[in-house]
Amino acid sequence: MEPPSDTVLIFDRDEDLLAFESFGHATNWIEAIDVDEGEYTAAYSPDGGVLALTAPEGPEGSAVLARTGSEDLADLELRVARYWHRHQTGQPTRDPLQTARFLIERDNKPRRGWLGQVIGLLRRETTGTEPTPPPRSGSTAQGDGGR
DSSP, X not given: OOOOTTOEEEEETTXXXXXXXXXXXXXXXXXXXXXXXXXXXXXXXXXXXXXXXXXXXXXXXXXXXXXXXXXXXXXHHHHHHHHHHHHSTTSOOOOHHHHHHHHHHHHHSOOOOHHXXXXXXXXXXXXXXXXXXXXXXXXXXXXXXXX
């Protein structure tokens, strides 16, 4: 999957990295109050283009993302390398575009809730058969108490 041309990489003050497919995805997810309070320290396009993330209407308004016309590929690469070192321990560092692709694909994978995970585990344990239903309320493992 090739990220769209308006892919966004946003770093927060904890050096976490958020990747979005587009400016619209980013500004729909980012809250103006967090922008206003300085939660996000940098925003880039994968090629090192510096993006400005602002909340012009204050904390109750919308977040706005815009191109600045500046580039700082060296800072982006440094931040991405720190992200991989801190948050993807044991994984090889990837370049900004590969990182954006990795994060977007990871975040777009369907997720199963806890019940789906439990059912999946039960199915693996009972290979080829349906999972055993849980005991009925009031019954015991030895039987249903002579009912």
